[in-house]
Amino acid sequence: MDCCGSGAELTAALTPAARSSDGEVLLASRIVSDGMRQTDLSVPTMHCGACVRTIEKALGGLAGVQSARANLSTKRVTVRWHFDGGPPPFVETLSRAGFEAHLFDVESDEDGAPSELIRALAVAGFASSNIMLLSVSIWSGAEAETRDLFHWLSMTIALPALAYSGRIFFRSGWRALRHGRTNMDVPISLGVLLAFGMSIYETVQHGPHAYFDASISLLFFLLIGRTLDYMMRERARLAVKSLVRLAARGAFVVQADGTQVYLAVEQIAPGMSVRLGAGERVPVDATVSKGDSELDVSLVSGESVPLHVSMGSTVRAGTLNLTSPLMLIATATAENSFLAEMVRMMEAAEEGRSGYRRIADRAAALYAPVVHVTAFLTFMGWMFATGDLHNAITIAIAVLIITCPCALGLAVPIVQVIAAQRLFKNGIMVKDGSSFERLAEIDTVVFDKTGTLTSATPRLASAENIDGASLSLSAALALHSRHPHSQALVEAASGLTRSPVVFDDITEQAGFGLQARSGATIYRLGRPSWAVANPDVTVGGASVVLTVNGQWMTGFCFEDKLRTDAAETVAKLKQSGLRVEIVSGDRNESVQLVASALDVPYRSDVTPNEKVARIKSLSAAGERVLMVGDGLNDTPALAAAHASMAPASASDVGRCAADLVFLRQSLLAVPLAVSIAREARRLIRQNFALAIVYNVVAVPIAIMGLVTPLIAAVAMSGSSILVVANALRFKGGQRIPTSAAPDDARSAAAILEVAE
Amino acid sequence: MKDYFYLILIALGLGLTALTAFMWSLRAGQYDDLDGAAERILHEETDAPIRTTQPRR
Numbered sequence: 113m114d115c116c117g118s119g120a121e122l123t124a125a126l127t128p129a130a131r132s133s134d135g136e137v138l139l140a141s142r143i144v145s146d147g148m149r150q151t152d153l154s155v156p157t158m159h160c161g162a163c164v165r166t167i168e169k170a171l172g173g174l175a176g177v178q179s180a181r182a183n184l185s186t187k188r189v190t191v192r193w194h195f196d197g198g199p200p201p202f203v204e205t206l207s208r209a210g211f212e213a214h215l216f217d218v219e220s221d222e223d224g225a226p227s228e229l230i231r232a233l234a235v236a237g238f239a240s241s242n243i244m245l246l247s248v249s250i251w252s253g254a255e256a257e258t259r260d261l262f263h264w265l266s267m268t269i270a271l272p273a274l275a276y277s278g279r280i281f282f283r284s285g286w287r288a289l290r291h292g293r294t295n296m297d298v299p300i301s302l303g304v305l306l307a308f309g310m311s312i313y314e315t316v317q318h319g320p321h322a323y324f325d326a327s328i329s330l331l332f333f334l335l336i337g338r339t340l341d342y343m344m345r346e347r348a349r350l351a352v353k354s355l356v357r358l359a360a361r362g363a364f365v366v367q368a369d370g371t372q373v374y375l376a377v378e379q380i381a382p383g384m385s386v387r388l389g390a391g392e393r394v395p396v397d398a399t400v401s402k403g404d405s406e407l408d409v410s411l412v413s414g415e416s417v418p419l420h421v422s423m424g425s426t427v428r429a430g431t432l433n434l435t436s437p438l439m440l441i442a443t444a445t446a447e448n449s450f451l452a453e454m455v456r457m458m459e460a461a462e463e464g465r466s467g468y469r470r471i472a473d474r475a476a477a478l479y480a481p482v483v484h485v486t487a488f489l490t491f492m493g494w495m496f497a498t499g500d501l502h503n504a505i506t507i508a509i510a511v512l513i514i515t516c517p518c519a520l521g522l523a524v525p526i527v528q529v530i531a532a533q534r535l536f537k538n539g540i541m542v543k544d545g546s547s548f549e550r551l552a553e554i555d556t557v558v559f560d561k562t563g564t565l566t567s568a569t570p571r572l573a574s575a576e577n578i579d580g581a582s583l584s585l586s587a588a589l590a591l592h593s594r595h596p597h598s599q600a601l602v603e604a605a606s607g608l609t610r611s612p613v614v615f616d617d618i619t620e621q622a623g624f625g626l627q628a629r630s631g632a633t634i635y636r637l638g639r640p641s642w643a644v645a646n647p648d649v650t651v652g653g654a655s656v657v658l659t660v661n662g663q664w665m666t667g668f669c670f671e672d673k674l675r676t677d678a679a680e681t682v683a684k685l686k687q688s689g690l691r692v693e694i695v696s697g698d699r700n701e702s703v704q705l706v707a708s709a710l711d712v713p714y715r716s717d718v719t720p721n722e723k724v725a726r727i728k729s730l731s732a733a734g735e736r737v738l739m740v741g742d743g744l745n746d747t748p749a750l751a752a753a754h755a756s757m758a759p760a761s762a763s764d765v766g767r768c769a770a771d772l773v774f775l776r777q778s779l780l781a782v783p784l785a786v787s788i789a790r791e792a793r794r795l796i797r798q799n800f801a802l803a804i805v806y807n808v809v810a811v812p813i814a815i816m817g818l819v820t821p822l823i824a825a826v827a828m829s830g831s832s833i834l835v836v837a838n839a840l841r842f843k844g845g846q847r848i849p850t851s852a853a854p855d856d857a858r859s860a861a862a863i864l865e866v867a868e
Numbered sequence: 869m870k871d872y873f874y875l876i877l878i879a880l881g882l883g884l885t886a887l888t889a890f891m892w893s894l895r896a897g898q899y900d901d902l903d904g905a906a907e908r909i910l911h912e913e914t915d916a917p918i919r920t921t922q923p924r925r
Contacts, residue, residue: 161907184904227894234894238887242880265876 137199137215138374144192148178153189153202153213158182163211170209174200189213226346229339232277236332239273240325244825247325251822256318263315266324274308277331280338296476296521299483303516304330310509321506326513326824333832334521341525344532345544363388363395366439377446386440388433394440397449400425402439404621406595408432417699418595430744434595435620450744470546471796472524479520487511490815507817513824514814515807519831523799526839531792534842539775540785547771549796550755551789553736557685557782558727558753560741561696561703563761564675565710565779570596571673572604582666584608586658589626589637592618597656597670598626598637625656634661672706676778682710684783691735695723697745723749740782742766757782795842799835806831 141151158167164182171180171191177200178192193200206213246262254262278301285297304327311322362376366385377395380386385401388394394407406418409431418434421427427440429449491508495501528545535542542548559565572578587605590598615628615635625638636643636659645662656668685692694714696703707714715726727749730737739746739753742761750756750769758770767773774781810827813819893899 161904161910164904164907165911182904183901184907185901230894231891234887234890238883242883245879246876261873269880 233335236277240329240332270324299480303512337522337525340529397444398440406434483515510819511814519803519835527795530842541773552793554738556691556735563742566672570670573669573671584611681779720745
């Protein structure tokens with residue numbers, strides 16, 4: 113039951129970041145024809161036919177919208193609208209219909225590779241099936257005349273197919289050779305081309321043996337592996353991209369004459385005045401010129417308590433303005449801002465990891481020289497023994513065909529695709545196959561605290577000891593603020609009856625709290641030193657108090673809320689022999705609380721640079737580290753670690769840097785991913801063993817010159833089927849229970865609406 | 869044998885037709901939204917597809 117509106121709580125948490133103004137919509141749209149624009153929206157909570165219908169109806173009903181089409185597979189909506197008088201309110205309409213929507217850039221992901229691979233696969237499939245049919249009749253003993261005719265026919269089919277489908281391998285093999293390296297595509301291209309060349313010679317000479325079928329079906333099998341591998345990466349990439357964009361896309365710039373324009377982030381220059389509303393993200397590094405507010409810096413520094421800023425304070429790009437509007441003076445361009453700095457650090461850190469080479473490439477580096485030397489020795493041997501040039505070449509080429517890494521090309525991708533499928537069902541996205549290989553090798557797990565082990569928002573401590581009336585009164589006040597403590601109060605009071613007190617006038621004082629008037633009574637909710645009139649009254653450890661006319665009523669304490677299953681996750685990881693530690697940028701006290709609750713060693717007050725240094729020193733000691741983190745400050749560490757995971761709530765760059773992204777709340781994704789990666793490694797090794805056994809049996813037969821096209825075809829398909837069958841044995845561990853959300857009421861409503 | 873050669877041409881022709889049909893469906897965006905298509909059967913409105921990607925030349 114994961115349908116319709118499961119994102120309700122998500123919507124509540126993300127609305128401040130998801131706000132988009134008209135200017136932003138305009139920037140992200142593109143012109144399709146005269147006066148017509150197209151906007152793509154990502155709607156991650158779209159789950160069923162009812163959602164599709166609700167979305168299309170809601171958007172289609174807006175003035176100026178020509179058509180709206182929802183795509184359930186990619187969870188995107190394409191809207192075409194007439195450009196006169198600004199864009200219709202897409203995001204607002206959808207949020208009223210119960211869907212959280214984000215603007216989506218289509219320009220960046222236009223790349224023709226998937227359809228090129230699929231087209232090549234289709235052509236190779238057509239050619240190999242037809243040539244195989246002709247070959248079967250040759251093997252069944254066709255007369256010499258018919259055989260020649262069929263060889264000519266096969267060649268006519270094979271030539272264009274080889275040119276079309278084979279170029280993917282030829283290109284990659286050629287590129288590797290030119291750089292003085294060798295990869296799997298070099299022996300493939302060589303084998304296919306030599307087999308084809310020899311077959312042409314045989315056909316022209318009316319010889320009995322042609323290998324058209326072998327060379328084309330080889331391409332077909334290898335393209336299957338290649339396509340599967342590509343589709344796995346592509347799906348994960350799209351899913352990650354369609355999540356929330358956290359970096360600001362643009363901001364309102366106040367010009368000299370007082371008018372405001374919406375400029376893209378790249379166009380904001382140092383010295384410009386920027387107006388930043390509550391709930392918006394800081395576009396570039398800047399200083400505050402007017403106003404008082406609180407900033408959520410958890411993504412940047414890992415600190416969960418908001419930072420109070422006033423005139424003269426420096427603010428960093430990517431932080432979220434919580435309480436009141438600010439005027440900023442930009443001090444850096446977008447490419448010199450904190451965010452870009454993190455990206456640069458990430459790229460620098462990543463260089464250490466690029467030394468990793470995938471199993472398949474390592475195998476190819478060993479495999480290719482062995483195969484080529486064997487074929488060459490066979491040729492020399494037969495030349496020496498018989499002196500028959502044609503016979504020696506034929507046998508040497510048969511060796512090349514038999515050893516062509518057909519099963520090897522499938523052995524790795526098929527296992528990784530099945531593993532990725534298992535993870536996908538559990539809400540975990542994998543960037544590419546090499547992440548699996550690296551994840552299987554790790555022996556240490558480093559966690560970030562804020563946003564990873566704990567939720568980004570704090571929770572009210574010991575709520576059951578607090579009197580219900582004053583809690584609901586505080587919650588009624590807190591509704592008027594975006595401060596995380598206020599939101600925690602509202603959440604804690606959600607089950608209580610609403611407070612009967614009616615407020616006349618509510619004001620928020622940044623850094624202090626909320627003040628409200630009800631008749632002659634003044635209520636204050638906030639910092640003890642500010643809310644309590646008499647500073648001598650002791651209030652215990654409470655960080656927020658509620659006062660009536662300066663008299664202390666109730667004190668509230670807040671604690672970090674551990675993410676679902678954090679304790680179980682840590683226990684499971686330790687059980688499977690991994691070391692666990694916490695490295696956080698937050699203050700010592702709050703990290704210590706979490707660390708002692710989970711019983712793991714910790715480091716606090718760590719800068720992004722020190723995080724990278726910590727991971728480097730662990731790696732230098734021979735450990736392979738899995739970094740799990742979400743903040744901007746974790747990004748360089750994510751890139752430096754041997755493997756990395758990030759929750760879906762992570763910053764944009766963080767998600768791009770991480771190898772795996774998990775979408776569900778539960779941290780159990782971490783041990784599950786590790787166990788699946790380890791099982792995948794086991795199966796890949798088995799598949800390699802199978803491929804080696806096959807070669808040990810088949811190569812001597814080929815060297816002895818006993819291979820006919822029939823034997824080659826049977827051996828090749830046989831080994832491929834064996835490898836695929838072995839991969840299908842993948843079990844992939846237990847499933848994570850989907851977070852049971854109270855969805856039933858909402859989806860029932862959606863079904864009713866459709867029925868009406 | 870020569871008498872039956874035309875059968876081979878027919879077989880190849882059929883295969884080519886299937887290949888062309890597949891290429892067309894790929895290009896026309898028939899595979900863009902596999903989950904959505906199954907759900908749309910249940911909707912009452914007319915349901916002409918609109919292009920969401922630019923056709924490639």
